[in-house]
Amino acid sequence: xxxxxxxxxxxxxxxxxxxTVTCSQNMNHEYMSWYRQDPGLGLRQIYYSMNVEVTxxxxxxxxxxxxxxxxRNFPLILESPxxxxxxxxxxxxxxxxxxxxxxxxxxxxxxLSVL
Amino acid sequence: xxxxxxxxxxxxxxxxxxxxxxxxxTISGTDYIHWYRQLPSQGPEYVIHGLTSNVNNRMASLxxxxxxxxxxxxxxxxxxxxxxxxxxxxxxxxxxxxxIFGAGTRLFVKA
Numbered sequence: 001x002x003x004x005x006x007x008x009x010x011x012x013x014x015x016x017x018x019x020t021v022t023c024s025q026n027m028n029h030e031y032m033s034w035y036r037q038d039p040g041l042g043l044r045q046i047y048y049s050m051n052v053e054v055t056x057x058x059x060x061x062x063x064x065x066x067x068x069x070x071x072r073n074f075p076l077i078l079e080s081p082x083x084x085x086x087x088x089x090x091x092x093x094x095x096x097x098x099x100x101x102x103x104x105x106x107x108x109x110x111x112l113s114v115l
Numbered sequence: 116x117x118x119x120x121x122x123x124x125x126x127x128x129x130x131x132x133x134x135x136x137x138x139x140x141t142i143s144g145t146d147y148i149h150w151y152r153q154l155p156s157q158g159p160e161y162v163i164h165g166l167t168s169n170v171n172n173r174m175a176s177l178x179x180x181x182x183x184x185x186x187x188x189x190x191x192x193x194x195x196x197x198x199x200x201x202x203x204x205x206x207x208x209x210x211x212x213x214x215i216f217g218a219g220t221r222l223f224v225k226a
Contacts, residue, residue: 101147
């Protein structure tokens, strides 16, 4: 089954404790992206990647890191989480550069709470 | 980066058609118009997308203005399960780049 898998589904942590949220897709997509969703603000893009070793900042990259060493994986790293990073996070992927504006596939989300 | 503008909320009666508008006045020639919806406690899911011509699929129809500066998502017969937040976004067909979501339109469906 074609899917985007995020782990964990829920995570509670404390300020300053490094964490990684994993994202994996099995569709051989070039494009992957991370979003955060806060009440009333819709989805805001954190980082995106157009292919292996190619990443770029979205609208709200501060406090986050990403890496794209393999095509299927795009982990989101919080080196020193703070309470303002408490949010619902979504990973998404799509084919890229087909010239057809391919649709995005989203994961189920990770609810992060930083105490 | 081209942005979209949508009403904050809309209301519909069950089994009636719903027309959800979206304005995208700064759209470029290579931008595809996408619609996604997000049900409570779920990730967004794809609904429909198009470039210039109107599009139909099993979920909805997409009507695109001739100048492409606006579009309308049409749900032909709203059901209670269609109550969700609907997002209109633009995706560049040449690849990559930012994908900007707005706050979307929350659709309420009354029985």
